[in-house]
Amino acid sequence: MSLFRPFAAQVGAETYMTLRRGETLLLTVGIPVAFLVFFSTSHVVSTGPGPAVSFYVPGILALAIMSTAMVSLGIATGFERGYGVLKRLGSTPLGRPRLLGAKITTVFFVEVVQAAILVPVGYALGWHPGHGHAGAGAADALAAAVLATVAFGGIGLFLAGVLRAEVNLAAANGLYLVLLLLGGMVVPVAKLPGALAGVARGLPAAALSEALHAALGTGGPVPDAAWVTLGAWAIGSSVLSTLTFRWE
């Protein structure tokens, strides 16, 4: 049996479905582009020194990663579980590792598409990435994106694996809103009230946006705390989702 053919076909089907779902496109492309343009040009939030766009490109890229890896993946998987799709796949030779691998690959595909749209929009709004070490910045950004994808994917699959599809839909959207506001994506974490800022810094959303702000904005090194937080969430949420996921 070819190992790759089912995997490639699965990635193809998952990508087709992801890009055909209107609500998913709104979430993964429409809202991030709209937020990037709106917040970069309207100055409703004070983002500190420098043009607003240099805060919002990394922030909205973080939002885009969260939208795809947590919300889009989680909601779709929840409904597939509800419709018996995952159960039916369990009696085919596809197997769980390849199904999971295909889902993760699809998430990365969509993230590349998101970046390919958001970065040019950022340039058009006057964004200049990093100061100086652009190469190191890009590598850090990529590493943070991968860690965050695993962390958010684990959270999305955890919810999808234990909640009913409709409840999961509400929970994923609610969590999205909370992490959007506390995640340093549209409002800098430093602007949050003290106690809230402390909580926010422990969440994967703020850790990701902090890493991206450093890697793509200021050009400074990514704080160790952000790596630790992202790494801990990546390990914790994937272990948790693996232990709790129900296929039926």
Next chain:
Amino acid sequence: MRADGLPPPHGRAAPAVPVVRCDDLVVRYGSRTAVDRVSFAAGRGEVLCILGPNGAGKTSTVECLEGYRRPAAGVVRVLGLDPVADHGSVVSQIGVMLQHGGVYPMLPPRRALRLFASYYDNPEDPEVLLDLVRLRPVARTPWRRLSGGEQARLSLALALVGRPDVLLLDEPTAGVDPEGRLAVRELIRAARDRGACVLLTTHELNEAERLADRVLVLARGSVVAEGSPASLMGEPRAAREVAFGAPPGLDLQGLRSVIGRGVTVTEEEPGRYRVEATVFPEAVTGETVAPDFTPGALAAAVTSWLAERDVAFRDLRVGRSLEDAYLDVLRSHDEATDLDGRSRR
């Protein structure tokens, strides 16, 4: 089956070797026993229908064969393999149709078939299957917008795409229109004719009567009857029942007096009549059946009586249907378990 429990070498399986086998299968959900020591076997080129009321344990039994459920006790084998322990080997040789859903709501039939075809080494051509299940006109319509019958036919096509040796179909005709049922029956027969072992659950007694080589009736988790549809319905030569549909409220006393003694005539439900020769001369006198009690004579007497009175009748049936036999089996099983319960007290 070899004594070591291994499947026979490929291609040398004797026809008598069961492809699917349950021995004293027990399935429990918490303290409730859903399947209680069920045993049966099915071979190549055979359609076995599992019948039974809701909650009889049909789906639980099939799901053990599919590897979804681990038996609490007993042995389950598919092609000589354990569906749970040897899941990887079993899934490439079985085709499954779940009772509900199982297909991506967004995916149109052609894409779904191509996707599932990619899972198997030697799949059926998706384009050929599209024609076989008559889904070409909706090949690009997402699953969620297909009719119930179209969804069922796609599910069946997805079960067939890997050219399985074993088809496990949970209520394949539920919610399917008559035309779709015909297509489903044809596909199941074709799979059987190329040597597949087909196991299906159904509530549709008509489907089972037309399709099954063998029938297994489950009630409250136990096998209460097993055999060919003909053996359950009784031999045609011995059929001494005639049923027909006619306007309600016929003068049955008149019909009784025409046909003679030893015959009961009842209106089972408004407009549905049954004539039964209940007392046979052979049972009373030891002689052969009197000519006026043969199935043909009984039917002739009924139809001429109806014709004389110019009664419009339809659905004349000589002998029992599988549904009659099935209901009798369940009724006598219920009585037996009631008696059993009483005697224990």
